[in-house]
Every structure is written in C-alpha cells, then in structure tokens.
Amino acid sequence: MRSPPCAALGPSSFPGPPADPSRLTGRTRTRRGPFSRKGSKTLPSASAGSSPLAAYGWDDALDNAFISYGAAGLIPARVAAVDRGLCDVVTGQGPMRAVTGPVPASPADPPADPSAHSSAGLFSDPPAGAPGGPPLVPCTGDWAALRPGGPGGRPVVAALLPRRTAIVRSSASRDSRGQVLAANVDTVAITVSLDARLDLGRVERLLALAFESGARPVVVLTKADRVPGTAGAEARVAEAAPGVDVVACSAASGGGVGAVRAALHGTVVLVGPSGSGKSTLGNALLGRDALATGAVRAGDGKGRHTTVRRELLPLPGGGVLIDTPGLRGVGLFEAADGLERAFADITELAADCRFGDCAHRTEPGCAVLAAVEDGTLPRRRLDSHRKLQRENDWIASRADARLDAERRARSKEISRWQRRMYRERGRGR
Numbered sequence: 001m002r003s004p005p006c007a008a009l010g011p012s013s014f015p016g017p018p019a020d021p022s023r024l025t026g027r028t029r030t031r032r033g034p035f036s037r038k039g040s041k042t043l044p045s046a047s048a049g050s051s052p053l054a055a056y057g058w059d060d061a062l063d064n065a066f067i068s069y070g071a072a073g074l075i076p077a078r079v080a081a082v083d084r085g086l087c088d089v090v091t092g093q094g095p096m097r098a099v100t101g102p103v104p105a106s107p108a109d110p111p112a113d114p115s116a117h118s119s120a121g122l123f124s125d126p127p128a129g130a131p132g133g134p135p136l137v138p139c140t141g142d143w144a145a146l147r148p149g150g151p152g153g154r155p156v157v158a159a160l161l162p163r164r165t166a167i168v169r170s171s172a173s174r175d176s177r178g179q180v181l182a183a184n185v186d187t188v189a190i191t192v193s194l195d196a197r198l199d200l201g202r203v204e205r206l207l208a209l210a211f212e213s214g215a216r217p218v219v220v221l222t223k224a225d226r227v228p229g230t231a232g233a234e235a236r237v238a239e240a241a242p243g244v245d246v247v248a249c250s251a252a253s254g255g256g257v258g259a260v261r262a263a264l265h266g267t268v269v270l271v272g273p274s275g276s277g278k279s280t281l282g283n284a285l286l287g288r289d290a291l292a293t294g295a296v297r298a299g300d301g302k303g304r305h306t307t308v309r310r311e312l313l314p315l316p317g318g319g320v321l322i323d324t325p326g327l328r329g330v331g332l333f334e335a336a337d338g339l340e341r342a343f344a345d346i347t348e349l350a351a352d353c354r355f356g357d358c359a360h361r362t363e364p365g366c367a368v369l370a371a372v373e374d375g376t377l378p379r380r381r382l383d384s385h386r387k388l389q390r391e392n393d394w395i396a397s398r399a400d401a402r403l404d405a406e407r408r409a410r411s412k413e414i415s416r417w418q419r420r421m422y423r424e425r426g427r428g429r
C-alpha cells in the first residue's frame with residue numbers, strides 16, 4: 001500500500017485502529033472517557049454530548065477511542081490549523097497552541113515520547129502513522145491527544161486518532177507524495193460560481209477528490225443573484241455529478257442558503273477556486289462574519305486568495321465548518337475509487353462493454369462509445385474521464401517509483417549491515 005507522509009489515506013486504508021482493538025473497546029464499559037460524568041457506571045458515550053468539544057464533532061466513538069489516552073493523562077483536542085511546528089487546537093478548556101511534529105497515529109498504548117514510535121520497520125511497508133511506519137503530520141480536522149506541559153508550557157501533540165476520512169491532493173511540490181488538506185470531513189461542499197465560466201472538468205476533478213476522501217460531496221452553485229436563472233447551470237452540473245446533490249444559492253440575498261444547510265452534515269469543508277464564494281457562504285452558514293472575504297477581479301471573476309489559512313468553526317445548527325484557502329489547481333492523488341464514483345455513469349455503462357478491459361476507444365461492442373453515439377453520454381464527459389484517469393495513473397506510477405527506490409535503499413542498507421556483521425563474526429573466530 002502506498003502511503004504519503006501526511007497519511008493520504010481513505011477510510012478503507014487508514015492505519016488505525018490500534019494493533020489490538022479489543023484493548024480499547026474491551027474497556028469501554030468499565031473505564032471512563034475524558035468527559036464521562038464522575039462516578040457514572042454508564043457507557044462513556046452517554047457523556048460525549050455534554051463535552052465542550054461536542055460542538056467540534058466529539059462523539060461517542062471518539063470518547064471510546066480516547067479512553068487509553070485519557071488514562072495516560074492526555075487531553076483530547078481538534079486541530080484547527082497547522083503552521084510550522086505549531087498548531088492551533090480547540091480543547092475542552094478552549095483554544096490553545098500546541099507543539100507539533102511527526103506523531104504516531106493511534107498506537108495501542110500512548111507513547112511517553114512521541115518520537116518513540118517512529119522507528120522504521122526494515123522488512124515491511126507499514127502505512128504512515130502505524131507503528132514502524134512513517135509518522136503522521138497533524139492536519140486541520142485531526143483529533144489529537146495532547147500531553148500538557150511541553151516546551152514553553154505549551155501542550156505537545158502526542159498522538160493522532162485514526163482519521164475517518166482524509167482529503168488528499170498531490171502535493172504542490174509535485175513530488176510523488178500526497179498532501180492532506182483536511183481530515184475527518186463528512187461533507188465536501190464544492191463551490192461553483194454562477195458568475196464565472198462553468199468549468200465542469202474542475203467540478204469532476206473535485207468530485208473525484210471528495211469521493212476518494214470518504215466524505216459525501218455536494219455541489220453548491222454560488223452567487224445566484226448575479227444571474228437571471230439557475231436552472232440551466234443546475235442541469236449541466238447535475239449531468240457532471242450523477243447522484244450528487246446540486247444546490248444553488250446566493251449568500252448575498254440569503255436565497256437557497258437554507259437548502260445548502262440542509263444538504264450538509266457533520267464536519268463540512270468548502271472547496272472550490274478562489275473567489276467562488278466559499279468564505280461568504282461560510283459566513284452565511286455561520287450567521288456571522290467570522291471569515292475574511294475578498295473582491296474578485298472584474299475581468300475574469302477570479303479571486304485573490306483571500307483565505308490564507310484553514311479555520312475550524314462550529315455551525316449554529318450543529319456541525320463544524322472548515323474554510324480552506326482557494327485551490328487553483330488540485331492534483332488528484334491515488335483517486336481511482338474516487339474517479340469511479342465521480343464517473344458512476346461511465347462505470348455503469350462499462351459493465352456492458354463486450355471486453356472486460358475495454359478502453360472505450362475503438363473496441364467493438366463498446367457500451368460507452370455507443371452511449372456517446374446516441375447522445376446519452378456527453379463526449380466531453382468521456383474526454384474528461386480519460387484526462388483525469390491519465391493524470392491519476394501518472395501520479396500512481398510516480399508513487400510506485402518512489403516506493404521502489406525506497407525499498408532498494410533499504411535492502412542495500414540491510415546487505416551492508418549483514419556484510420559488516422559477517423566480517424565482525426569472522427574476526428571473532
């Protein structure tokens with residue numbers, strides 16, 4: 001399994017739970033979670049809702065998963081933003097700045113020393129964050145276990161709880177590793193400005209990214225007040241987003257914001273190009289001006305990257321909002337499943353192709369080409385699918401090449417070590 005340093009891992013491939021899950025779950029009926037009522041013999045879950053962190057998404061499952069950390073004196077926190085060795089977190093005692101660094105994800109026992117779990121296993125290829133695997137780097141949305149009283153009195157991020165979902169893109173540096181944009185997201189709201197040229201390819205790309213993360217995507221058409229009608233755009237987007245809710249709204253007039261709210265649940269992240277109205281919509285959902293918004297260029301409707309950091313804010317009716325900086329170009333990362341779901345119509349058609357490995361190019365009996373031919377599948381959509389698939393294959397091959405190189409380097413090191421050992425043994429005789 002490939003594993004980028006920031007744990008670019010969907011729910012199915014996530015490193016946690018701990019080696020022996022019964023060590024945690026077996027205790028849930030007898031041990032108290034960090035927010036359980038004192039003396040209560042009930043399940044810790046009974047208290048998750050009364051935690052001050054409930055507004056940030058703390059729930060029964062987290063309460064249970066945290067038991068061993070709580071017993072070790074660690075406190076739970078949700079990561080709002082990470083910045084050069086420090087991160088803003090929210091805790092039951094309010095916001096704090098914590099010292100961060102690569103940490104193990106959910107080891108069976110909370111380590112006394114965060115670096116103790118990052119020793120590399122020589123022969124296996126464990127995932128990021130797993131004991132012996134490359135360590136995890138905290139990101140917005142993570143649930144962390146903090147050890148109080150670190151350097152300068154700041155708490156230290158000692159461990160990360162398993163990520164339920166993770167939004168990963170290929171990193172800006174264009175190396176073969178992924179970059180986690182946000183973790184533990186339930187809804188990805190893809191914002192599309194009705195005031196700018198409709199770029200369906202970008203919608204499809206973001207849908208693949210969202211599906212791959214394990215979260216549920218929703219497409220929000222923003223700035224409805226700037227156009228005479230929304231029906232045409234809604235229909236075109238719906239065609240590029242089969243099975244996905246498409247909602248139009250105007251944060252300026254408030255029209256449709258209720259429908260957007262109804263389509264969101266849990267931790268919500270807004271993704272979309274700069275200037276597409278993420279922060280303005282965020283403020284409408286929050287009911288207050290908590291997020292900075294910016295003007296767009298008159299000529300092309302593009303924004304100026306007003307949001308420069310990620311924020312994590314509780315929504316009034318429940319749920320949590322993450323606002324991300326505008327993403328101009330988002331590269332897919334290991335998103336084969338996400339692509340399959342974003343192009344569910346093509347996936348379904350392909351099941352009827354005569355050949356199992358049909359590339360839908362020239363093959364006889366191709367159901368996908370037949371659908372293009374009879375007008376049921378837009379040619380644009382098949383082209384877009386191909387383009388994104390090519391990109392995804394390319395990223396995957398680069399990650400494979402990197403893993404091969406790492407494996408070769410490791411086996412070289414092992415042979416060197418063996419040679420040295422034999423030499424020393426020979427000398428001993």
Ligand SMILES: Nc1nc2c(ncn2[C@@H]2O[C@H](COP(=O)(O)OP(=O)(O)OP(=O)(O)O)[C@@H](O)[C@H]2O)c(=O)[nH]1
Pocket residue numbers: 222223224225226249250251252253272273274275276277278279280281292293294295296303304305306307308324325326327
């Ligand atoms: N007319 C109108 N303008 C809007 C609406 N929503 C956003 N805008 C404007 O569009 C511009 C960009 O909005 P932002 O919310 O800053 O966009 P963003 O996606 O957060 O941009 P970045 O932070 O750069 O990623 C601002 O001038 C907003 O006032 C809307 O519903 N109607």
Ligand SMILES: [Zn+2]
Pocket residue numbers: 350353354358359360361363365366367368369
């Ligand atoms: Zn085919």
